[in-house]
Amino acid sequence: MIEHILAWHGLGWLFWALWWAFVARGIHQAQPLQPPLSRLIQVLLIFFGFVLLNQYDGSENLWEQSLSLLLLISGLAGMVQSRRVLGAAFTDRSGQLDPGPLATCGIYRRVRHPLCTFFVLAFCGTALAHGWQALWTTIPVLAAFVWKARQEENTLQARYGTRWTDYSSHTARMLPGIW
Numbered sequence: 001m002i003e004h005i006l007a008w009h010g011l012g013w014l015f016w017a018l019w020w021a022f023v024a025r026g027i028h029q030a031q032p033l034q035p036p037l038s039r040l041i042q043v044l045l046i047f048f049g050f051v052l053l054n055q056y057d058g059s060e061n062l063w064e065q066s067l068s069l070l071l072l073i074s075g076l077a078g079m080v081q082s083r084r085v086l087g088a089a090f091t092d093r094s095g096q097l098d099p100g101p102l103a104t105c106g107i108y109r110r111v112r113h114p115l116c117t118f119f120v121l122a123f124c125g126t127a128l129a130h131g132w133q134a135l136w137t138t139i140p141v142l143a144a145f146v147w148k149a150r151q152e153e154n155t156l157q158a159r160y161g162t163r164w165t166d167y168s169s170h171t172a173r174m175l176p177g178i179w
Contacts, residue, residue, distance in 0.1 A: 005058050005059065005065045005068065005069070005129050006058045006129055006130075008069060009068070009069075009072055009125070009126045009129050012072050012073070012076055012122075013076075013122075013126070016076045016079065016080075016122075019080070020079075020083075023083065035151070038147065038148075038151045041144070041147065042144040042145075042147055042148050043144075045140040045141065045143055045144035045147070046140070046141050046144045048140045049123060049137050049138065049139075049140040049141035049144075052134075052137040052140070053126065053127060053130055053134060053137050056130035056131060056133065056134040057130065057131075058129060058130060058131075059128070059129055059130060059131040061131070064128055064129070064131060064132065065129060067125075067128060068125045068126065068127075068128035068129035069125065069129075070125070071121055071122065071124050071125025071128060072122050072125035072126055072129075073125075074118075074121060074122075074125075075118045075119065075120075075121035075122025075123070075124070075125060076118070076122050077118075078107070078114060078117070078118030078121065078122075079114075079115055079118040079119060079122070081106070081107065082106075082107055082108075082114040082115045082118060083115065085103060085105065085106035085107060085108060086103050086108075102156075102160050102163050102164065102167060104167055104171075108171070109171070110171065110172065110176045111171065111172050111173070111174060111175070111176055112149070112153070112167070112168060112171050112172065112173050112174075113145070113148075113149045113152070113173060113174050116145035116146075116148060116149055116174055117145075117174045117175065119141070119145060120138065120141055120142050120145055120174075123138055123141045124138050145174070146174075149173055149174060153168065153173075
């Protein structure tokens with residue numbers, strides 16, 4: 001397992017990206033939830049986090065490897081489930097005329113941005129596959145998703161008004177009971 005841990009992580013991310021692209025087909029593309037520059041900054045921060053990982057070799061500690069796979073699988077599965085809960089409401093972009101339902105069930109009862117939370121969790125798993133010293137590379141990825149969450153919340157507030165205000169007042173942004 002030690003020799004192949006990074007390959008398993010790479011395969012996990014590859015399968016998730018292929019699945020994500022597959023389910024994104026046919027999604028209505030009208031008004032972005034984020035301005036293009038904001039989206040570019042987010043993508044660059046995530047890319048930077050992955051690039052930073054390349055300075056570390058894979059961990060040789062079986063405990064770190066096992067925990068890293070658990071975090072990766074939990075994060076990727078959480079993203080898949082969060083996407084499934086959104087159903088037709090999921091979109092990178094939403095139309096102006098019919099914003100659709102505000103997702104407040106499932107994981108969205110506890111967290112407003114579970115996709116962000118689970119992506120960061122999966123990335124932490126991949127960072128841990130490189131050893132504890134590589135966990136700091138999660139910082140730009142976390143910054144990207146905090147940025148994304150704030151941008152989306154501005155749009156969602158404008159789109160849903162008091163429904164969003166009520167929902168956000170009693171639901172954590174990314175970590176239940178913390179933030």
